[in-house]
Amino acid sequence: MRILIVGLGVIGGSYAMALKAAGYEDVYGIDNNLETLKKAKELEIIKEGYVDGSEIVEKYDLIILSIYPMLIKSFIEENKRLLRAGTIITDATGIKKPFIEDILKILPKEVDFIFGHPMAGREKRGIDYASKEVFKGANYLITVTDRNIESNIKVLEKIIYEMGFRKIKRIDPFFHDKMIGFTSQLPHAIAVALINSDEEGRDTGSFIGDSYRDLTRIANINEELWSELFIGNKDNLIESIDKFLIEMNNIKSALIKNDDNELKKYL
Amino acid sequence: MRILIVGLGVIGGSYAMALKAAGYEDVYGIDNNLETLKKAKELEIIKEGYVDGSEIVEKYDLIILSIYPMLIKSFIEENKRLLRAGTIITDATGIKKPFIEDILKILPKEVDFIFGHPMAGREKRGIDYASKEVFKGANYLITVTDRNIESNIKVLEKIIYEMGFRKIKRIDPFFHDKMIGFTSQLPHAIAVALINSDEEGRDTGSFIGDSYRDLTRIANINEELWSELFIGNKDNLIESIDKFLIEMNNIKSALIKNDDNELKKYL
Numbered sequence: 001m002r003i004l005i006v007g008l009g010v011i012g013g014s015y016a017m018a019l020k021a022a023g024y025e026d027v028y029g030i031d032n033n034l035e036t037l038k039k040a041k042e043l044e045i046i047k048e049g050y051v052d053g054s055e056i057v058e059k060y061d062l063i064i065l066s067i068y069p070m071l072i073k074s075f076i077e078e079n080k081r082l083l084r085a086g087t088i089i090t091d092a093t094g095i096k097k098p099f100i101e102d103i104l105k106i107l108p109k110e111v112d113f114i115f116g117h118p119m120a121g122r123e124k125r126g127i128d129y130a131s132k133e134v135f136k137g138a139n140y141l142i143t144v145t146d147r148n149i150e151s152n153i154k155v156l157e158k159i160i161y162e163m164g165f166r167k168i169k170r171i172d173p174f175f176h177d178k179m180i181g182f183t184s185q186l187p188h189a190i191a192v193a194l195i196n197s198d199e200e201g202r203d204t205g206s207f208i209g210d211s212y213r214d215l216t217r218i219a220n221i222n223e224e225l226w227s228e229l230f231i232g233n234k235d236n237l238i239e240s241i242d243k244f245l246i247e248m249n250n251i252k253s254a255l256i257k258n259d260d261n262e263l264k265k266y267l
Numbered sequence: 268m269r270i271l272i273v274g275l276g277v278i279g280g281s282y283a284m285a286l287k288a289a290g291y292e293d294v295y296g297i298d299n300n301l302e303t304l305k306k307a308k309e310l311e312i313i314k315e316g317y318v319d320g321s322e323i324v325e326k327y328d329l330i331i332l333s334i335y336p337m338l339i340k341s342f343i344e345e346n347k348r349l350l351r352a353g354t355i356i357t358d359a360t361g362i363k364k365p366f367i368e369d370i371l372k373i374l375p376k377e378v379d380f381i382f383g384h385p386m387a388g389r390e391k392r393g394i395d396y397a398s399k400e401v402f403k404g405a406n407y408l409i410t411v412t413d414r415n416i417e418s419n420i421k422v423l424e425k426i427i428y429e430m431g432f433r434k435i436k437r438i439d440p441f442f443h444d445k446m447i448g449f450t451s452q453l454p455h456a457i458a459v460a461l462i463n464s465d466e467e468g469r470d471t472g473s474f475i476g477d478s479y480r481d482l483t484r485i486a487n488i489n490e491e492l493w494s495e496l497f498i499g500n501k502d503n504l505i506e507s508i509d510k511f512l513i514e515m516n517n518i519k520s521a522l523i524k525n526d527d528n529e530l531k532k533y534l
Contacts, residue, residue, distance in 0.1 A: 119476035139473055169473045179474040182465065187478040190457060192534055193514035197507070198449065206406055206436040207446040209386035211454040211485045218478045223534035227527045230534075234522045240464070241519050245512065247460035252508050255501045260494045267459055267490035267497075 004060040004082070006030045006075060008040050008049075011092050011121055012066035013130025016045035018163035021132045028060070036127050053079035062159070065091040068225055069099055069232075076106055085110035088152050092118055094180060094225075095233045096143045096173035104145065112152045117141040117176065118165070119184070123220045136164040143173040181236030186244060188226060189237070191219035271327040271349070273297045273342060275307050275316075278359050278388055279333035280397025283312035285430035288399045295327070303394050320346040329426070332358040335492055336366055336499075343373055352377035355419045359385050361447060361492075362500045363410045363440035371412065379419045384408040384443070385432070386451070390487045403431040410440040448503030453511060455493060456504070458486035 003024060005012045008031040019027050029046040030053060031037050037049035050056060053075075063082060065072050072091060076083065083089060089111060093099050100115055107113055120138035140160050142153065157168050171179075195216050198204055230237055247266070254262040270291060272279045275298040286294050296313035297320060298304050304316035317323060320342070330349060332339050339358060343350065350356060356378060360366050367382055374380055387405035407427050409420065424435050438446075462483050465471055497504055514533070521529040 119474065121476070139475065141474065167473060169470075179469065179471070183471060183474045183479045184476060187461070187482040189515065189518050190461065190482060191478075193511055193518060194454070194457065196514040196517075196533060197510040202446065203436075204446070204450060206434060207386065207408065207450040208406065209388070209451060211458075212450045214481045214484050215454040215457060217481050221534055223531045226534055227530040230518075230522060230530060231525060231527055234525070238519060238522055241515060241522075243464040244460055245515060247463040248456065248508060248512060248515075250463075251456050251460060251497075252505060255497060255505055255508075258498060258501070260498055263494040263497060264490040266463060267488055267493055 001061045002026045002028070002058065004028045004030065004056075004063045005046070006053075006063065006065045007067035008033075008036050008046070008127050008130075009066065010125055010127070010129045010134075011118065012064065013040065013045070013127035014121075014132065014134040015064055015066060015163065016040060017043070017130055017132035018135055019159075020045050022159075022162040022164075024159075028056075030056075039127050053082050056082060059084055060087055062156070063087060063089045065089065068228075069093045069095070070228060072099075073102060073106065076103065080108060083108050083111045087111065088156060089113040090116045090156060092116065094184065094229045096176045096180075098232050100143065100145060100173050104147070112147065112149050113145075114148050114153055114156050115143045115145065115173070116156070116160075117143070117180070120165075123218050125222055132164070137166045138164070140165040140168045141176055142168060142170045143176045144170050145173075177233050178236045181233050182240040185230060185233060185237045186240040188218055188221055189230070189241065190244070191216050192221065195219045268329065269293045269295070269325065269327045271295045271297065271323075271330045272313070273320075273330065273332045274334035275300075275303050275313070275394050275397075276333065277392055277394070277396045277401075278385065279331065280307065280312070280394035281388075281399065281401040282331055282333060282359075282430065283307060284310070284397055284399035285402055286426075287312050289426075289429040291426075295323075297323075306394055320349050323349060326351055327354055329355045329357070329423070332356065335495075336360045336362070337495060339366075340369060340373065343370065347375060350375050350378045354378065355423060356380040357383045357423060359383065361451065361496045363443045363447075365499050367410065367412060367440050371414070379414065379416050380412075381415055381420055381423050382410045382412065382440070383423070383427075384410070384447075387432075390485050392489055399431070404433045405431070407432040407435045408443055409435060409437045410443045411437050412440075444500050445503045448500050449507040452497060452500060452504045453507040455485055455488055456497070456508065457511070458483050459488065462486045 005016055008029045027046050029040050029049045032051055040046045118140050120135050251266050272283055275296045283294055294313050296307050296316045299318050307313045385407050387402050518533050
């Protein structure tokens with residue numbers, strides 16, 4: 001099986017490492033960073049690397065697009081040659097419905113794009129933080145579209161399990177975005193708001209325990225990527241934020257009233 | 268050095284284990300649960316155990332009170348015999364100012380109570396979850412009072428470092444409670460509110476990644492203990508909650524306005 005990974009950052013790099021550990025030897029990579037390509041080849045996680053798709057002539061069985069969602073559209077437009085009938089394409093994008101709508105408009109008819117979302121990843125960026133362990137035990141979501149071919153989905157699922165994911169769930173894109181608004185985007189917004197609400201110059205670091213560390217670990221986010229994901233899913237995220245704010249205000253009002261029974265009920 | 272640990276739960280039990288690992292052999296325990304005392308003796312982390320202080324005649328060099336704050340007052344009143352001149356008393360209570368005020372009113376004059384707060388601990392309860400690793404690399408806070416004797420504080424600090432704590436900070440109780448409202452209590456309130464804001468029956472577990480796990484790990488809290496800590500520190504906690512809500516609303520309004528520049532600024 002010939003596999004091409006587009007984007008060898010922390011996610012794409014981890015895919016390459018997990019595929020190697022699973023015994024896949026024909027893995028190639030595209031990345032616009034020469035240093036990244038060099039490292040990937042030294043780690044022997046790709047057989048060959050390219051800065052873009054222009055030099056590639058061979059056909060691939062699977063193409064994984066692990067680049068920023070805003071770049072996927074232009075990648076598809078510039079690399080229609082790579083997208084052949086029989087090639088399975090997949091991605092790792094954090095929102096689905098608006099993204100799928102955009103892509104399906106420009107995707108060649110004979111191409112099977114199985115939209116996927118690995119529920120794992122590091123706060124860090126770049127291949128230096130990639131690891132074959134990242135996906136061990138993680139969830140994976142596939143947002144099935146009318147155009148997907150069942151046998152292709154099964155091929156992809158097999159590879160996903162081999163890479164270490166614990167559970168694959170097939171859902172529709174609308175429900176995906178609703179859930180992700182709560183389980184992924186809201187926690188990131190909370191972590192950022194918590195850090196932003198700190199005051200300067202009071203040596204907060206000496207007062208932290210595991211609770212603060214746990215809540216802020218993910219706050220160091222890639223703001224280019226995440227602002228796009230947030231705005232692309234704004235209605236669901238706002239709804240999740242509102243429900244969360246109601247619960248915070250419940251706790252706050254129990255405190256104001258000195259009502260420990262009510263407080264215990266919430267806790 | 269003869270040490271007595273009152274309360275062999277996850278914190279007291281971890282103290283006992285860490286002291287054993289640091290080479291302290293004369294460690295005794297009080298716990299009202301016979302099963303707990305039995306386990307502690309089997310683990311050889313206490314030399315002898317007692318269900319209460321009534322049988323104890325010997326003097327201890329250090330008494331660690333790792334029981335719920337509401338029980339410390341009655342323990343002191345019932346066990347004045349144990350609190351001798353020369354004995355160092357310490358605790359692990361999560362709030363300080365109102366607690367210290369209460370305790371100093373009833374504490375015998377010749378007793379040196381050095382109020383402490385280990386910034387570590389498990390969400391779990393009970394000796395089964397105790398470990399000598401819990402304190403490795405953690406922060407420890409000492410809220411110094413006028414009555415404390417410097418040489419005693421130094422004795423305690425040495426033991427704290429031997430148990431694995433990375434950094435001890437001495438601060439006044441007022442500032443302690445202000446900081447803890449932000450670094451410890453607010454994260455716990457957030458974790459609880461996040462879980463409470465979920466909807467039932469939508470298989471949330473299949474949609475979670477590390478971000479959700481990180482933010483909710485601490486939500487499984489002991490509500491008896493934490494409602495007391497929250498209400499005891501309500502002004503500081505409400506202030507921290509308000510600052511946090513301002514930041515959440517900043518993010519929300521940037522979303523509503525589709526303003527990705529403002530959003531990136533917050534992220």
